[in-house]
Amino acid sequence: MIVSSQILLKKAQEDHYAVGAFNTSDLEITKGIVAAAEEMNSPIILQTSEGEIKHAGMEIFFDSMKIFAEKSKAQINLNLDHGKSFEMCKWAVDNGYNSVMIDGSKMSLDENIELTKQVVDYAHERSVVVEGEIGLVPTPSKDENVRILKADPIECQKFIEKTGVDFLAVGIGNVHGENKGNPVLDFDRLKKIFQVVNIPLVLHGGSGISSEDIKKAISMGICKINVNTELRLAFAKALREILEDEDVIKPYDIMEPIDDVIKEVVRKKIEIFGSKNKI
Numbered sequence: 001m002i003v004s005s006q007i008l009l010k011k012a013q014e015d016h017y018a019v020g021a022f023n024t025s026d027l028e029i030t031k032g033i034v035a036a037a038e039e040m041n042s043p044i045i046l047q048t049s050e051g052e053i054k055h056a057g058m059e060i061f062f063d064s065m066k067i068f069a070e071k072s073k074a075q076i077n078l079n080l081d082h083g084k085s086f087e088m089c090k091w092a093v094d095n096g097y098n099s100v101m102i103d104g105s106k107m108s109l110d111e112n113i114e115l116t117k118q119v120v121d122y123a124h125e126r127s128v129v130v131e132g133e134i135g136l137v138p139t140p141s142k143d144e145n146v147r148i149l150k151a152d153p154i155e156c157q158k159f160i161e162k163t164g165v166d167f168l169a170v171g172i173g174n175v176h177g178e179n180k181g182n183p184v185l186d187f188d189r190l191k192k193i194f195q196v197v198n199i200p201l202v203l204h205g206g207s208g209i210s211s212e213d214i215k216k217a218i219s220m221g222i223c224k225i226n227v228n229t230e231l232r233l234a235f236a237k238a239l240r241e242i243l244e245d246e247d248v249i250k251p252y253d254i255m256e257p258i259d260d261v262i263k264e265v266v267r268k269k270i271e272i273f274g275s276k277n278k279i
């Protein structure tokens with residue numbers, strides 16, 4: 001069933017666990033994520049980035065995700081991840097996403113506030129919640145000059161006051177993508193942010209962070225964790241192995257085992273995030 005992340009994250013915040021936000025761009029990945037959530041009796045967020053939804057086919061793929069969510073026993077919120085413009089977020093709001101993320105983290109604070117406020121005003125009028133970002137969570141494979149810009153607690157406070165955003169993604173040393181070595185999370189900074197911010201906090205770049213650090217971050221106020229790369233790696237590895245056998249040619253013989261591989265990754269994350277049996 002579809003449940004707003006407003007409800008899911010409020011409960012997570014009160015009960016000290018995190019809801020996993022898993023990216024999808026195709027049917028098999030969606031099936032695996034939803035199956036894991038059902039098996040673990042866990043709330044989840046199913047999300048697409050701009051690139052993913054554009055690849056998968058805007059309206060049609062969104063509709064298929066929505067049907068999966070509506071028919072599922074699990075509680076599922078549909079989120080636009082990393083919306084880069086007001087127009088993209090407006091499209092997502094108009095087409096039925098329950099939440100949108102507007103990512104103005106590469107802008108100046110004032111520009112980020114202006115853009116995020118514009119999205120919040122539009123989305124809130126239509127009962128859709130919004131996630132903003134402060135600090136920069138880079139993607140080393142995409143961002144040429146990798147720089148981690150950590151969130152400043154005072155700026156976080158100002159950003160929330162001025163925009164009315166519902167959830168805040170914070171850069172605290174986390175990075176997107178395949179990590180070469182563990183990212184070093186700045187827990188002192190997270191603690192300071194948590195002291196001045198009372199909305200749910202979000203951790204991007206959930207792949208490759210140790211379970212210990214994930215649990216520590218949750219204990220310090222993180223209640224939504226985004227995971228993408230670990231799903232992609234599992235998907236690609238499984239596909240390569242399956243295709244080694246040249247006699248396997250039926251699309252459903254090739255694709256079906258992928259569901260289980262994705263399901264396993266998501267199950268493990270749900271266990272670590274503490275959201276098992278939280279429906």
Ligand code: 13P
Pocket residue numbers: 023081082175176177178203204205206207226227228229230
């Ligand atoms: P990873 O790809 O590092 O898991 O990050 C996912 C993410 O933050 C999506 O917004």
